[in-house]
Amino acid sequence: MLIIDNCHVFDGLTNSLQADAQVVVEDGRIKDIGKAGAKAGKAEIIDARGLTLMPGLIDAHVHAYAAAANLAHVDTMAPSYLSQFARTSLESMLQRGFTSVRDAAGADYGLAQATEQGYIRGPRLFYSGKALSQTGGHGDTHGLEHGGCICGCGSSRVVLSHVVDGVTEVRKAARDELRKGATQIKIMASGGVSSPTDPIWNLQFSEEEIRAAVWEAHSWGRYVLAHAYTPEAIRRCLEYGVRSIEHANLIDEPTARFAAEQQAFVVPTLVTYEALETYGRDLGFPEVSLEKLKVVRDAGVMSLRHLKAAGVPMGFGTDLLGEMQIHQLREFSIREEVLSPFEILKSATSVNADILQQTGELGVIQPTAKADLLLVDGNPLEDLSVLERPDDCLKLVVKDGDVYRNLL
Numbered sequence: 001m002l003i004i005d006n007c008h009v010f011d012g013l014t015n016s017l018q019a020d021a022q023v024v025v026e027d028g029r030i031k032d033i034g035k036a037g038a039k040a041g042k043a044e045i046i047d048a049r050g051l052t053l054m055p056g057l058i059d060a061h062v063h064a065y066a067a068a069a070n071l072a073h074v075d076t077m078a079p080s081y082l083s084q085f086a087r088t089s090l091e092s093m094l095q096r097g098f099t100s101v102r103d104a105a106g107a108d109y110g111l112a113q114a115t116e117q118g119y120i121r122g123p124r125l126f127y128s129g130k131a132l133s134q135t136g137g138h139g140d141t142h143g144l145e146h147g148g149c150i151c152g153c154g155s156s157r158v159v160l161s162h163v164v165d166g167v168t169e170v171r172k173a174a175r176d177e178l179r180k181g182a183t184q185i186k187i188m189a190s191g192g193v194s195s196p197t198d199p200i201w202n203l204q205f206s207e208e209e210i211r212a213a214v215w216e217a218h219s220w221g222r223y224v225l226a227h228a229y230t231p232e233a234i235r236r237c238l239e240y241g242v243r244s245i246e247h248a249n250l251i252d253e254p255t256a257r258f259a260a261e262q263q264a265f266v267v268p269t270l271v272t273y274e275a276l277e278t279y280g281r282d283l284g285f286p287e288v289s290l291e292k293l294k295v296v297r298d299a300g301v302m303s304l305r306h307l308k309a310a311g312v313p314m315g316f317g318t319d320l321l322g323e324m325q326i327h328q329l330r331e332f333s334i335r336e337e338v339l340s341p342f343e344i345l346k347s348a349t350s351v352n353a354d355i356l357q358q359t360g361e362l363g364v365i366q367p368t369a370k371a372d373l374l375l376v377d378g379n380p381l382e383d384l385s386v387l388e389r390p391d392d393c394l395k396l397v398v399k400d401g402d403v404y405r406n407l408l
Contacts, residue, residue, distance in 0.1 A: 007048035056099025056372030061317025090122030129177035138192030190233035
């Protein structure tokens with residue numbers, strides 16, 4: 001049993017702190033929340049000294065295997081190297097306060113198993129397996145000069161994606177990822193920045209292909225998330241049953257209202273565009289991608305305005321590549337231009353738990369929830385910067401009731 005005493009609690013749901021509280025953890029779950037100083041039996045007691053206890057953070061869009069800014073280079077890296085990059089990346093995320101992450105392309109059962117069994121001291125991992133991309137789509141890293149392979153022999157290795165065409169191939173790839181334990185299926189539904197040949201406005205996958213992926217995910221009680229930038233790409237995904245839209249930088253007011261009507265989620269990832277603009281060229285991000293970056297970079301903040309006005313539940317994601325993953329916490333301050341600290345905190349806790357189909361299990365401090373907890377020096381409802389300075393302010397990280405960081 002673990003008791004965190006004398007803390008102020010942000011529960012992930014309420015725009016206020018519960019003062020002078022005691023949180024009791026047993027068997028990896030929150031057993032009780034009471035008044036500070038309550039009598040306890042045999043337990044490890046941590047005196048929080050009046051600091052703020054909050055749910056562990058959730059990042060709903062990461063790429064643990066994205067070991068380089070140029071994703072074509074990732075396809076040439078040895079699996080053993082990628083595994084070590086992923087281990088380091090995930091362990092760093094936990095030390096920043098992220099106790100759960102959703103990998104949006106690439107991660108697999110082995111990585112999740114290694115984390116669950118303690119070989120990787122990282123966050124709980126919800127993985128999509130490889131994303132589904134059409135030939136020439138956002139997940140196809142082959143450039144214009146590549147001759148290609150249309151024989152179906154699979155000689156061209158792509159780490160983060162399956163390149164599939166037609167309903168039959170989409171179904172087979174989705175079923176294979178679900179068989180391998182994917183907690184959601186990722187599709188590429190519009191052009192992207194990091195892919196070499198598709199313009200941002202390009203629509204990807206037919207209606208029949210998207211509906212096939214949605215049906216396969218639904219048959220397992222799971223869902224589809226879709227990379228999509230433009231209003232047309234977003235709307236057709238929502239019409240065909242996609243539950244979570246990623247990025248959505250170019251969304252307009254009518255499409256945001258439609259997303260709200262469909263009870264869909266949108267996961268903006270604004271920090272990756274800032275990082276790519278600042279560091280991308282020096283880290284080998286291709287020139288063609290830097291040009292495409294200009295189309296979506298400045299539109300990101302406006303997308304937050306449209307989504308907020310429409311009442312669309314926004315998740316918290318980062319989508320950072322390679323060495324830029326160290327800027328994960330910067331997403332908090334970028335969003336402050338439009339959103340309140342409470343709205344941002346909720347997106348990174350209880351809203352993301354809803355997206356992950358973990359409502360009441362993660363992202364909240366309440367009885368029976370999993371004991372994923374952070375203790376921070378300061379009140380993040382008043383000053384989000386305390387989360388961006390983990391070396392100074394993040395004093396305790398607990399995942400599943402186990403302590404992974406204790407600077408008290």
